[in-house]
Amino acid sequence: MSALTSVSGFPRIGQNRELKKIIEAYWKGNASLGEVRATAKELRAKHWKLEQEAGIDLIPSNDFSYYDQMLDTAILLNVIPQRYQRLAFENPEETLFAMGRGYQGDKGDVTALPMKKWFTTNYHYLVPEIDEATEIKLNSTKPFDEFNEAKELGIVTKPVLIGPYTFLKLARNPQAEEVEYDRGLIDAVAAVYAEVITKFAGLGAEWIQIDEPYLVLDKEDGDLSLFKSLYSKILSARKGAVKVLLNTYFGHIADAYETVNLLGFDGIGLDLNEGREENLAAVEQYGVAENTTIFAGVINGRNIWRNNYAVSLGLVDALKKVTPNVAVSTASSLLHVPFSTEGETGLADEVRRHFAFAVEKLGELHEVAVLADADEEAKKASAELKANQALFDGTRVASDPAVAARLAALTDDDFVRQPARAERQKEQREALGLPLLPTTTIGSFPQTREIRAERAKLRKGEIDKAEYDEFMKSQIDACIKHQEEIGLDVLVHGEFERNDMVEYFGQNLNGFLFTKNAWVQSYGTRCVKPPIVWGDVSRANPITVEWSAYAQSRTDHVMKGMLTGPVTILNWSWPREDITHEQQTQQLALAIRDEVLDLEAAGIKVIQIDEAALREKLPLRKTDWHKKYLDWAIPAFRLVHSAVKPTTQIHTHMCYSEFNDIIKDIDAMDADVISFEASRGDLVVLDAIHDAKFETEAGPGVYDIHSPRIPSEQEIEDRIYEILKKMDVEKVWINPDCGLKTRGNAETWPSLENLVAAAKAVRAKIAK
Ligand SMILES: Nc1nc2c(c(=O)[nH]1)N[C@@H](CNc1ccc(C(=O)N[C@@H](CCC(=O)N[C@@H](CCC(=O)N[C@@H](CCC(=O)O)C(=O)O)C(=O)O)C(=O)O)cc1)CN2
Ligand code: MET
Ligand SMILES: [Zn+2]
Numbered sequence: 001m002s003a004l005t006s007v008s009g010f011p012r013i014g015q016n017r018e019l020k021k022i023i024e025a026y027w028k029g030n031a032s033l034g035e036v037r038a039t040a041k042e043l044r045a046k047h048w049k050l051e052q053e054a055g056i057d058l059i060p061s062n063d064f065s066y067y068d069q070m071l072d073t074a075i076l077l078n079v080i081p082q083r084y085q086r087l088a089f090e091n092p093e094e095t096l097f098a099m100g101r102g103y104q105g106d107k108g109d110v111t112a113l114p115m116k117k118w119f120t121t122n123y124h125y126l127v128p129e130i131d132e133a134t135e136i137k138l139n140s141t142k143p144f145d146e147f148n149e150a151k152e153l154g155i156v157t158k159p160v161l162i163g164p165y166t167f168l169k170l171a172r173n174p175q176a177e178e179v180e181y182d183r184g185l186i187d188a189v190a191a192v193y194a195e196v197i198t199k200f201a202g203l204g205a206e207w208i209q210i211d212e213p214y215l216v217l218d219k220e221d222g223d224l225s226l227f228k229s230l231y232s233k234i235l236s237a238r239k240g241a242v243k244v245l246l247n248t249y250f251g252h253i254a255d256a257y258e259t260v261n262l263l264g265f266d267g268i269g270l271d272l273n274e275g276r277e278e279n280l281a282a283v284e285q286y287g288v289a290e291n292t293t294i295f296a297g298v299i300n301g302r303n304i305w306r307n308n309y310a311v312s313l314g315l316v317d318a319l320k321k322v323t324p325n326v327a328v329s330t331a332s333s334l335l336h337v338p339f340s341t342e343g344e345t346g347l348a349d350e351v352r353r354h355f356a357f358a359v360e361k362l363g364e365l366h367e368v369a370v371l372a373d374a375d376e377e378a379k380k381a382s383a384e385l386k387a388n389q390a391l392f393d394g395t396r397v398a399s400d401p402a403v404a405a406r407l408a409a410l411t412d413d414d415f416v417r418q419p420a421r422a423e424r425q426k427e428q429r430e431a432l433g434l435p436l437l438p439t440t441t442i443g444s445f446p447q448t449r450e451i452r453a454e455r456a457k458l459r460k461g462e463i464d465k466a467e468y469d470e471f472m473k474s475q476i477d478a479c480i481k482h483q484e485e486i487g488l489d490v491l492v493h494g495e496f497e498r499n500d501m502v503e504y505f506g507q508n509l510n511g512f513l514f515t516k517n518a519w520v521q522s523y524g525t526r527c528v529k530p531p532i533v534w535g536d537v538s539r540a541n542p543i544t545v546e547w548s549a550y551a552q553s554r555t556d557h558v559m560k561g562m563l564t565g566p567v568t569i570l571n572w573s574w575p576r577e578d579i580t581h582e583q584q585t586q587q588l589a590l591a592i593r594d595e596v597l598d599l600e601a602a603g604i605k606v607i608q609i610d611e612a613a614l615r616e617k618l619p620l621r622k623t624d625w626h627k628k629y630l631d632w633a634i635p636a637f638r639l640v641h642s643a644v645k646p647t648t649q650i651h652t653h654m655c656y657s658e659f660n661d662i663i664k665d666i667d668a669m670d671a672d673v674i675s676f677e678a679s680r681g682d683l684v685v686l687d688a689i690h691d692a693k694f695e696t697e698a699g700p701g702v703y704d705i706h707s708p709r710i711p712s713e714q715e716i717e718d719r720i721y722e723i724l725k726k727m728d729v730e731k732v733w734i735n736p737d738c739g740l741k742t743r744g745n746a747e748t749w750p751s752l753e754n755l756v757a758a759a760k761a762v763r764a765k766i767a768k
Contacts, residue, residue: 003370005055005327005328006158007051007059007365008332010051010333014039020525022035045153047064048155051362061158066096067097068124068125069162071096076139080095081134083110084103092140112126119250120616122613130171130172136189138196147203156204156205158205158245160209161193163193163212164190165226168189168226169223181222187233190230193234194234196208197242201242206241207243208243216251227260235263235264244265246265247295249333250271252277258286264292270295272315273297284318295328297331297332298368304356306364306391307361309367309368309385309388310388328368337358338529341356341360343517346515367384399535400536404536410639417641418646421670424672425672432647438490440699440733441735442735444501448744451475454468476494476550484555489558492559493548501612503529505592508539511587512573517529531573532574533584539594545602560606561604565610567613567614585636592640593643605649606649607644610652615659617633634665634669653674659685660685672697698731700723701737702719705740708743708744711751720758734755734758736755
């Protein structure tokens with residue numbers, strides 16, 4: 001006997017990123033759509049079988065996606081804006097990719113749907129657009145096809161859908177401030193889900209999982225009644241034996257639990273990792289309806305450390321005091337962890353045994369479920385439990401006393417830069433001699449196939465470090481020359497030597513470990529390979545100084561140094577679980593502080609410290625914002641730069657500008673300049689900058705780098721005037737909205753030429 005086991009979702013990119021490779025080949029015209037479909041089918045079969053072999057009871061289907069599961073949901077509901085429908089593609093995949101990445105070709109020219117961060121992860125979803133023309137109806141057979149595909153393999157899966165509440169809350173109406181959740185819309189959406197459930201009942205599904213992660217956010221007026229109206233309709237359509245699991249993750253649903261419980265779902269999935277105490281308390285307070293099973297999300301889907309069985313079993317036991325109906329589940333989809341530790345031969349065995357990636361987590365899930373139903377005697381005899389206990393009983397790493405001593409010696413003054421910003425800004429303007437509306441870029445220039453191939457050659461030992469460095473220097477030379485030619489003011493070296501802005505820094509810091517193949521999907525086919533924080537962190541050696549000094553030696557312009565900030569390094573790594581995020585971030589802050597001071601000493605006058613991921617990990621609930629995050633994250637950033645001279649200009653960059661609510665905290669980072677994404681509808685952030693009397697100089701991105709489209713000079717000029725309506729011209733910088741590494745040279749240089757021309761045109765008009 002063992003408790004019922006359920007997996008919320010499985011990675012789909014493939015053990016060796018097969019899906020990425022075939023789709024990118026298809027985009028380049030090097031593979032057919034048939035080949036894409038065949039690879040996708042093989043991957044699905046492989047993943048289902050792995051889950052079956054691991055003894056998982058409820059194996060997900062429809063967790064597969066070519067690009068993004070929100071996009072799939074939009075297509076399922078026929079939420080396809082007119083501009084894509086008009087392209088009238090022959091194949092549904094072509095419409096899907098046009099929505100995901102835009103389309104420029106013989107059928108037309110359309111921008112992509114906007115992309116946003118999926119809650120607090122580094123995964124991005126596409127934002128569905130609902131407008132007056134939207135006609136909600138069941139529009140795709142994808143979930144049914146995949147269910148049948150698995151059934152043919154002898155596996156009755158549990159179809160997974162993003163729920164209607166989360167879908168509606170995350171959708172946008174481009175013509176209005178907000179989507180209006182009127183009766184018609186609610187009824188239409190609920191009707192599609194009801195139809196889907198009925199169809200699945202007919203196909204022989206036993207469980208359907210509906211994901212509602214938006215339930216873990218603070219509630220606004222009307223949220224719970226919206227949820228109730230949707231689900232009372234959907235659940236009344238439940239027929240025959242089919243059961244509905246309402247699944248939540250990334251936090252707790254204490255403020256919705258009573259409502260959810262009263263609705264009579266067959267299963268309720270709770271995250272007992274991120275929402276542990278509150279979720280448990282809610283279950284204890286309100287009980288569990290008689291026919292409802294609680295799916296205890298105990299296997300962490302957000303980190304790669306082994307599960308602590310004793311802790312998980314304790315959580316299951318606590319639930320069993322309230323209800324006998326407890327299933328064991330992953331705390332979220334496993335999409336956010338890499339595939340398998342198999343093949344990570346670069347990690348010593350005694351290191352590797354501390355990690356569980358997706359495949360290993362299946363095994364853990366099964367073992368926890370078996371133990372959850374075992375009596376005390378059987379538990380005592382369990383070799384698995386003993387081995388697991390031993391893993392957590394031992395001391396994993398010795399702490400570094402030097403790091404501890406440095407941290408202990410810090411005083412309040414170390415977190416405050418002198419003199420005050422307004423004074424510094426004046427001095428910097430004189431020292432740097434920049435024009436009004438200075439132009440710059442965010443740091444990286446296109447990572448061409450040639451550059452990556454060179455790095456691959458170094459990895460494989462086909463070239464040596466000296467040859468590699470020469471190659472990178474020639475790339476830097478060419479990039480500087482080009483920037484000078486088109487007339488940018490503050491130059492960058494291009495970041496060619498970096499595989500990734502976080503992995504690269506990890507590779508040069510003590511305390512980090514690296515994998516060969518632990519890729520995780522970030523958006524579309526783009527993946528990241530986060531480094532692992534294994535021990536105490538310190539700087540092994542100067543990291544960027546030689547590159548930046550070299551670049552500065554090649555030009556009379558100001559060369560901007562480029563660093564990744566401590567909060568972002570931690571957020572895009574696999575953090576330790578034995579010390580707090582705050583402690584790890586402080587260690588990182590000291591390491592990057594050393595680098596800042598070395599850059600300054602090497603003659604670098606402008607230093608950018610990217611905090612691209614600072615906003616991403618802002619807790620989902622407002623009450624947690626300061627005490628659980630900002631109160632240490634913002635000071636950690638200040639610690640990095642507080643010791644530089646007044647004339648050294650500190651920049652920072654954030655990819656997303658959804659920081660209206662924390663605008664004061666952003667200002668409190670005390671950077672001199674910030675650049676951020678402000679394409680499309682986020683002019684609202686400019687209002688916040690205006691209203692908050694934001695002190696930091698700012699470069700709201702004047703064009704979107706996520707698209708290959710080349711913005712015209714006029715377009716950028718218009719954009720600058722929009723910005724000038726809200727900001728003091730003395731404080732405005734002109735830049736794209738993020739780094740250019742994912743773009744090609746073909747679109748990058750004309751776009752930047754237009755950017756410089758637009759800035760010059762506006763300067764000339766202002767001077768008159
Ligand atoms: N960590 C992180 N998170 C982020 C971002 C970011 O830049 N970094 N940006 C935002 C958007 N997200 C992004 C995520 C990934 C990529 C990206 O470009 N990923 C690349 C991989 C980058 C990389 O690590 N490249 C390595 C290795 C690449 C690789 O696969 N090499 C091949 C061989 C390549 C060849 O021979 O041509 C191999 O090893 O098989 C390198 O350059 O060295 C990809 O998926 O294609 C961009 C943005 C938000 N989150
Ligand atoms: C994802 S933020 C990117 C910042 C980095 N400096 C770059 O330009 O690529
Ligand atoms: Zn960015």
